[in-house]
Amino acid sequence: MAIRLNMLPEDCVSTILSLTSAADACRFMLASSSLRSAAKSDLVWGKFLPSELSSILSRTHSQLNFSSKKELYFKLCDSILLDGGIRSFSLNKISGKKSFVLSSRALSISLSNEPNHWSWSNHARSRFSEVIELKTTFSIEIEGKINTKDLSPNTTYGAYLIIQVSDRAFGLDSIASEISVSKEECSVSNTAYLCPVDERKQQLESLLFMNRRRMMEKLVVEGEGRRPSKREDGWMEIELGEFFVGQKNEEVQMKLMEVKGHQLKGGLIIEGIEVRPKC
Structure with missing residues (x-):
């Protein structure tokens, strides 16, 4: 499957991977160096982030710094404080729930x-x-x-x-x-x-x-x-x-x-x- 994906343009590969899961995207990053760039793209990881992301970030206890949506995803997996620090929010690394x-x-x-x-x-x-x-x-x-x-x-x-x-x-x-x-x-x-x-x-x-x-x-x-x-x-x-x-x-x-x-x-x-x- 990796060979077939290698034959496609990077944006097509990213679109395909965005329909999978965070766990699958991580596997592709490890499985093939040629697919790593597509698997790390914001197009892919943006699909794994919550649809109400802007509302969640507006409730954060302190400013959240990140350079990519993949980095943001894993910051959310580690949990962040919301609503003046009286609640915390996190994503499951595997399911994204x-x-x-x-x-x-x-x-x-x-x-x-x-x-x-x-x-x-x-x-x-x-x-x-x-x-x-x-x-x-x-x-x-x-x-x-x-x-x-x-x-x-x-x-x-x-x-x-x-x-x-x-x-x-x-x-x-x-x-x-x-x-x-x-x-x-x-x-x-x-x-x-x-x-x-x-x-x-x-x-x-x-x-x-x-x-x-x-x-x-x-x-x-x-x-x-x-x-x-x-x-x-x-x-x-x-x-x-x-x-x-x-x-x-x-x-x-x-x-x-x-x-x-x-x-x-x-x-x-x-x-x-x-x-x-x-x-």
Whole structure:
């Protein structure tokens, strides 16, 4: 196929490659030196960039410098800050599909402006200038919203709460939280614990607090009892749920609520909610 493409004018080759994908264009750059120029062209990489690119760039936190559309594409894959630095946007390197992270400042968090309950600070591992840490409260309620027009159509997305648990955390795994993702009249709910599994602690609880724990677990709806999993960036995440983006513009609500318990808790650090393609 490379030999046949070599016989065509460069602009024709670029037009053909623009109908493929970013991954295919990269393969052609590596496969043939004679096709490299066509595969690197703005005509090709301009097709892989979002159609609403100008609107996205107008929301950037700082000026984005790039010398070609290929360079811009990979800058977007590394993520950029939007809307005064409270959201981040990125493209999947392979598929070119869009992802967003809503920072803790872009979320609605119950009592977040009450210094006795929550504190705002910077975090060395966060992409955002601030994260929020729970000091102490009896109940937690977190909600994020995003419109499907900002996402890639015909794609199944997952919503993930990005967290860390401090060394001084307490009360976070005493009762499951209710998690849900909903749009218009469609809603999917489940349950999750805010702490990863601690086998030693679990054994102690089974000896000392099993009856109390069983009683508290009856207070929430049944579900999987999802636990946080580790991320490559050093944080942990809990999947709140998934939803499908079609051609219709809809608002998606993503929630975590632990409002029925009576257990004092603290030490939860929240970076935000990530919305990313599942495939």
